[in-house]
Amino acid sequence: MELKNQVKKYENWIIAFAAMGILAVFAGCRFDYFYDLNDDVLMKDILAGVYTGTPEGHNIQMLWLISAFISLFYRLAGGIPWYGIFLCVCHYGCFFLILKRSLNFCSTLYGKFAVALTEGFFFGGVFLEHLIFAQYTVTCTLLGGTAAFLFFTTDKNLPGREFVRKNIPAVLLVSVAYLIRSEMLLLVLPMICVAGTCKWGSEDRIFTKEHAFQYLTVIGLILGGILIGQISHSIAYGSGEWRDFTEFFNNRTELYDFQKPPEYKEHQKFYESIGLSESEKVLLDNYNFGMDEEIDHVMVGEIAEYAGKNKSAEEPFEQKLVMKLKDYVYRLSHGAGAAGSDYPWNYMVILGYMVVFFTALPMRNNLTPLSQTGRLQRGAGIYMKNAVGAAWKLIFLFAVRTALWMYILMRDRAPERITHSLYLMELCILAAMVLVQWSEIGEIKIKRMGGILAAGCFGLSVLAVFHGSVKAVSLRQAEREKVNGLYRELYTYLSEEENAGNFYFIDVYSSVSDGGIPYSEKMFQDVDNSLDNYDIMGGWACKSPLQRKKLALFGIENMEAALKDREDVYFIRKKSEDMQWIFDYYEDHGTPVGARLVKQVAGVFEIYALSGQRT
Incomplete structure (x- = not known):
């Protein structure tokens, strides 16, 4: 009996660890883990000492604090692939944290298995390509999305200090995400703020000292973690040599990622004014600019600024906005086989919005016997109140996601590692909303039916794409x-x-x-x-x-x-x-x-x- 009680006590831990282990064994036996891009390889080489002969804490792409931390392990045991281990720990750790918290909302073993299977097939299907071909931008967003999920699903009935303590893992996840890829974390930070606002707005009494302490303290800790990471990074890169290179790096990123070096003959006067010949300009076109010492941070900055002005003149803002808005709608609405579609991520998000809305309607024991007219009217009123409560949250989230999508589309910079990251963050928030609302359904039969329908919708959806995802990743690995x-x-x-x-x-x-x-x-x-x-x-x-x-x-x-x-x-x-x-x-x-x-x-x-x- 005592053993049975102990197993019951740690049931969620056991199921979450088992699911994580099965996923890891499946991925590890079926595939090999890759760094997604040569950029990731160079980051690893810098951290491991392959690039300079000594493990370096200045990884350029990551903030200094996390780079120095990883490089320390390479200094201690240089033959171990620490950076790969770090990325995998982040990925599987986030899966474990999300699943472990999700299981807390299930009271039956069958329900827990259903949740574990659904989330396991999602990570093993929809997220599989990023699990196998690891890219630190996606890792950053997964950490941030996990933080948003944990924060939103924290029991709002906890007393102030306990509420803050419960959210320390979320604070740490956001802080580490910022250290890994600060630009990506800042891009999705508005969505995290949406999650916080929606949770605070769900309180019965919003403006109380207790709630102000809870939410503002968590926000303050997150900002404090970000500030510590940024200050330490600024100090580590504070020398004149590093400051000049940082400016060069930022200008180079602006030129190549968001602009394009203008053609030489059409803009010869400009290039001659900054001292760049046609043969030297070719080095910018083929990226071999390391050949020329005179191509420095100042020159690249001037070219990026000039390119930006020309681009704006050639493509009016209003015309581009309409074109990108059509692109946004197309990417969100089109399914498998459509060129440029974000399937299956887009359909998962659309399904998430629908499930959030419908699980909100029967919250707080709103269903009453149809024969009792007065209670029926009262129930209908609460239905309407719940519908409005869910609608404003979904509209708020959709408005923010639309703004973020239009931002990246307008800047002509929308690779999968960014677009999939936006979908991932959105799905984490939607999943958290579904679980919280489902837990607040008072009628047992309706709650059970809602759980079956929600798990069934998501489960069937991820199962539908699982085989295709495995096949696509297998082909990609072979290539x-x-x-x-x-x-x-x-x-x-x-x-x-x-x-x-x-x-x-x-x-x-x-x-x-x-x-x-x-x-x-x-x-x-x-x-x-x-x-x-x-x-x-x-x-x-x-x-x-x-x-x-x-x-x-x-x-x-x-x-x-x-x-x-x-x-x-x-x-x-x-x-x-x-x-x-x-x-x-x-x-x-x-x-x-x-x-x-x-x-x-x-x-x-x-x-x-x-x-x-x-x-």
């Missing part, structure tokens, strides 16, 4: 395996003993993808955290103190001079990529060069030695 095999062959050649003392600069377009399929690495296989003897000629770490440190290890001060003058420095390109630009660049600088093919690798890559005299 990556093929592409990664080519790059592994190249990097194996570069690391061979006779080549280890050389240094290789890789054309940026030749380093990132093959046929549109990005190169990445597996998280937990073929882990080698030793120093690499190569670097790409552009990218977001280019011109950073980290790159200067890396190049200094090989005695390189200037990329342009090293390629031309050093016998142990080589240029790598894919056979499919043009290299006339490099001849034009040196010619324009008065130092023409020749190129001698040294080696072909994997039938795809060519390694050249440049000489100071063109042949």
Whole structure:
């Protein structure tokens, strides 16, 4: 009997751990874990010491505090894939926290199994691609969405201090999310605020000292966590060298992610005014701007500003707004097979709005016998009150999500890692609303029926897309395996003993993808955290103190001079990529060069030695 009571006491923990374990075993046995993009690989390389030879706390993309924390583990045990472990812990940890809290709303074992299966199939189906191909932007939003879910589902009847204590995990999750990807957390922060406002607005008496203490304290702790992360980051990047690079990084991001370098001939006067020749401008087009030391934070900032003004003049705001609004409606409403649709995420969100509305109607024991006219009228009145209460929350959430979507669409920057993140945050909030409202249905029969219908709708929906998601991820993995095999062959050649003392600069377009399929690495296989003897000629770490440190290890001060003058420095390109630009660049600088093919690798890559005299 005592054992049975102990099992009952920890029943939710057991079910949540079991579901998490099954999901992890399924994903781990069926697939390999990958870093989603070469950006994620470079972040790992910086943290692990692959890039500079020493684990670095300045990861550039993440805030310093979390980067320093992860790099510390690499310093202690450099052969372990800590960054991959960190991302997986975040993903599976969030799944556990959401499921564990969801189980608290179920009183029967059957109900708990139904919830566990539904949420397990969601993470193993709809979220599967981001579980297998990990990307830190999505990780950030998952942490933020989990925080919103935990906050909204906190028992509002708890006394003030207990309410705050119960939400400490949510505060920590938001703080860590900000450290991982501050821009993404700030983008979805309005949705988190919507969740807080809707919860506070659900109180019977909104404006009380107790409620003010509860909600404002949690908000204050979240802002305090964000502030600590930002201050520590500002101090760590406070040197003049890092400040200049940070400005360069921000200007480069604005230019490439939200603008586009204008064509040279059409804007020749502008380029000449800032001292950029046509051959140098090509370096901006093909991302190989590391070649030219004069392309600095000031010049890139001027180009980004000029490009923004031209873009605004060419595309009037009103015209663009109408076009993007149509795009927004299309993406939200179209289903499987429609080009540009966000299926199945969009349909899951639409279903979430419907279930939230209908589970709100019978709250607080509103159903009464039809034969009792007076009670029936009173019940109808409460139905209307509940409908209005649900409607304002859903309209508020939908208005905010629309504003965020229009913001990213208007900026022409809507990759899946951002759009799926917005859907994920919205789904976390909608799921929390459903659970809270369902728990407040007083009539047992109606509550049971509502639970069956809600779980059935979501369960059948995720089951419908599960097979397709598994198939799509399997295909994507096979494609990556093929592409990664080519790059592994190249990097194996570069690391061979006779080549280890050389240094290789890789054309940026030749380093990132093959046929549109990005190169990445597996998280937990073929882990080698030793120093690499190569670097790409552009990218977001280019011109950073980290790159200067890396190049200094090989005695390189200037990329342009090293390629031309050093016998142990080589240029790598894919056979499919043009290299006339490099001849034009040196010619324009008065130092023409020749190129001698040294080696072909994997039938795809060519390694050249440049000489100071063109042949």
